[in-house]
Amino acid sequence: MLAKSGSVRVCGFFLSGINEDRLGEAYKTYQPGAGLLEVPVWLSSGSTDPVATPQAHNLVRASLERTGFKRVRLEQFGGGHQLKLSEVRRALEWFRQVGRF
């Protein structure tokens, strides 16, 4: 909805501990335009995450790519179902690099 409104420019999606592709579904629901498919998507997967397993993250990545997202990056870290600050920083750096901002 935000993307479709045109009031903001979405620079990146950081998804951590995700076991289901909701982004692809949201894209199909709101149809914000092909431009959103260029937005980088960082998947952050804990190697021992019992809730959203590494395998589940692989499936999410495949689903996003089937939807048409062109810049999907899956990164694994040593840890469980948690956010890791260093991964957030890496993702933000990547977003800046890709988006040139």
Next chain:
Amino acid sequence: MALDPGVLAAPTVLTPPTGAHVERDLVYRTDGDRALKLDVYRPSSSGGASPVVFLVNGDAPEEIIATAKDWGIFRSYGEHLAARGIVGVPFNHRSSNRMEPTEVARDVWLAIAFVRDRATMLGVDADRVGVWVFSAPRSKRSGKTGRNRRDGRSRSPGFPEDRNGAVCSA
């Protein structure tokens, strides 16, 4: 259905700092008799406009999430963000148990628009916006509150889950 008040009041594991300038209960939308409110946690020493992060709680029945912005975890995150020079905005949104998820997503959109429209007054840089989306709360005592939809899935309105963020600029 109710969550344990002790669970709702619990802060983040990392003890939250104090010192944010907090403006509470700003009404960003009304729905009949219900006023949807948000809080703004501002850095104590900010000299200019600060980036802002909106904290979107996960979906659950209305009686559970009606006051989500006042839960300990979102108060804590507001303080954590402010201590790092970022404006934190937790807010209450409605439940998709009552309406289409697209309408709930509109709550989120309106909360963001409300703050951006008042960026100068609230000390917010409207061009640097983050949206942090959480899954629904869980409690060992009350069960998985976010998984009570007819389709059995938990949802955050209009956004993927579990802990997710979008970085936006104008």
